[in-house]
Amino acid sequence: MFDKLLYIETFGCQMNVNDSERIVSMLADLGYAPTNEAAAADMILLNTCSVRGGAEEKVYRRLANLRIYKRDGKQQIIAVGGCVAQQEGEELLRKLPYLDLVIGTHNLHLLPDMVRCAERGERRSETSFIDNEQRLDLFPSIKGESRLSRFVTVMQGCDNFCSYCIVPYVRGREISRRSADILAEVRQLADEGVREVILLGQNVNSYGLKSADEPSFAGLIRQVAEVAGIERVRFTTSHPKDMSDELIACFADVPKLSGQIHLPAQSGSDAVLKLMGRGYTRDSYLDRVRKLKAIRPDLVFTGDIIVGFPGETDADFEQTLSLMEEVRYIDLFSFVYSPRPGTKAAELNDDLTKAVKMARLDRLMELQRRHTREICHTYVGSVMSVLVEGEGRLVGQVSGKADNGRIVNFTGDCSLIGTFVNVTITKAYPNSLLGELSN
Ligand code: SF4
Known part of the structure; x- marks a missing residue:
């Protein structure tokens, strides 16, 4: 039963997008329904990113704008999560008297309790790091409305310390989640009607490397692909230095593995890659690509x-x-x-x-x-297998994603939503494709 509204703004990477989904799921149990209107919300949460310079200033500016919605006579909660929260902690509460909650990247499991406190007028900051296996038990499963494509966190944190990157400092060291827990979540999602899962982590390629009892990432992909009902598997993001031959082989013999890979090079120069501390050369990157x-x-x-x-x-x-x-x-x-x-x-x-x-x-x-x-x-003239995910932008159109991740719009009935169909591509735009149903 929803009797309150939650407004979230999410900045940065897919980890934050995924965390925001978890927050919506967790706070549904406290009666919060998501809204797109900050003015109407009982709680406003900024899920922040600090990867680029000036992030803190942007958060301060945005909070200053949002505080006008803190209405007299009604206790509206304003909260900050994500990487800026992790970095700034108590300091945010000290600087911003209208801020109620600061929640760090390892503390999401505490959010329901913190919100209950905030509803009673208590201000709180939780930013402690959990850099041991205990963190593995703190991945709250996402409940609620079933959709067709969902993120599944497989690991968190990063050990790479690329010279320009703040992530290891604000997300902590790399910890892989137990494969049994991942598979249980994927099975549950499949039961809810999810057809595509996106395995998520800062560097999924190094999944399981620290534990002899867990499969490699390639092994995990094979197990996930075997879950009945899951028709497509994607992953993000990959570090080129950990792109093993075993993982490359999955692209040949795991038909459910998507035909798109995110493989950040960052630079094509060995001198710059060395300064960045990336751990690979131009040649070794291109060798993986070839x-x-x-x-x-x-x-x-x-x-x-x-x-x-x-x-x-x-x-x-x-x-x-x-x-x-x-x-x-x-x-x-x-x-x-x-x-x-x-x-x-x-x-x-x-x-x-x-x-x-x-x-x-x-x-x-x-x-x-x-x-x-x-x-x-x-792609014009080719036939693509498309998972139809919703209505298209034009009346009478539906829209979905091809195996290579491109958005495809075509004339079709909403009854196709949730199915895979073959679509002949008739026109290519920079961000999407147009097609005709061909089966
Ligand atoms: S691999 Fe490098 S860029 Fe990516 S999260 Fe880790 S430290 Fe940052």
């Missing part, structure tokens, strides 16, 4: 590139463009480097001007637009 393409020629790649890392020369940047030419990503998340306090890279001499960084980013994005266009045009 092996994947050889084993599954229709596989599409998405990636991340950081432009303007300290010390990046024109020649280094050209190396990145040439790596992109070889990989030919279908989509790329590209960012201009900004230092994160507390990371090693923040101590490097960041001597590139903003103009140089922006000019490089423009060139890179232009190249990426061309690749996206060219790859997507090759």
